[in-house]
Amino acid sequence: MAENPFKDIPGTTLFDAEQSRKGYHLNMFCMSLMKAANREAFKADERAYLDRYPMTEAQKQSVLDRDWNGMIALGGNIYFTSKIAAADGLSFQQIAAVMSGVSQADYAAMMLAGGRSIEGVRSKKGDA
């Protein structure tokens, strides 16, 4: 089989069939946080709430740790995992800063200056 070209993009996980199958229960847990009552139950006892879902231990731990990149690696999709951020009262920009390994102030400054440049982040092989 030919090499998957999407795997060549640095710092990017495509939410494809493989990720979606791996992350189904993690993402469905996130989906449950759309309801206020579930958000409260999760906040009251995160571990007990997570145990209601047939997620892997690693997935549960990534949620408890708010390891946003870890969740994505384990099949999470950003539109689902961001519901945890919303329940925590965090903005998209706050978790984007964490995922890209910089402070929120530095991230916000980068965005104001025009965002992250595409130069150098097109390909793991180096930009043509």
Added chain:
Amino acid sequence: MARITAGVATSHVPAIGAALDNGRAGEDYWKPVFAGYDKSKAWIADARPDVVILVYNDHASAFSLELIPTFAIGCAESFAPADEGWGPRPVPVVQGHPELAWHLAQALILDEFDMTIVNRMDVDHGLTVPLSLMFGEPDAWPCKVIPLAVNVVQYPPPTGNRCFNLGKAIARAVASFPEDLNVQVWGTGGMSHQLQGPRAGLINKPFDLAFLDRLVADPEAQARVPHIDYVREAGSEGIELVMWLIMRGALTPRVRELHRFYHVPASNTAVGHLILEPIPE
């Protein structure tokens, strides 16, 4: 006979809705974003569409991973703003146009575009932020809206070419609706942005500006651009831009560009906006 009188494209960044809903639209950060739509608000007050076919994507609000329709058309009488985790946006309930929506569903399916028919669906920021940008904060939205939700969350989304051709089929379907209706088609989402992982915050202005140019002048060429180019160049969430091709396909081959706006940033995203008018052959 119903007729498509204009196409609108716009980003649908959730932070824009939050800024408006929390009374922060006048802040220095947000002022230039909303200023880019002043002309649009004046224009649409004159254009007075009866119905907007609003192409957008749901962001894990109405559709989870249980059911992932590629193209879904809202045929209900009305659509409530979704609770996306912090309570629903305080915006009017969206009134549908079931007669035209059902006509579109039937015509499109018989035209070999296999739409999913939706009778109950809450609509998230993907649909309500464009309405806010174009209409401001009215007590009721001044037109009917037919939500057309496109999957761009689970890979693969429909191809750009499929989207472009769906737009053409929408134009045929609207033209066969007997009632005299002023219809606009909106394409939303984009522009370049990536919300996940170490590459979060990606913005590619040259890509965005070239996309705007080609969407207007040479949409056939833009429709051939493969997904990998969007994801690589415009970010993992920049692939939402394929939805703009549905709007463009619904217009004539040649169009008049009435308005263009581009601004960076709105939160994590480049904001792009176009108003296009068909030029009948």
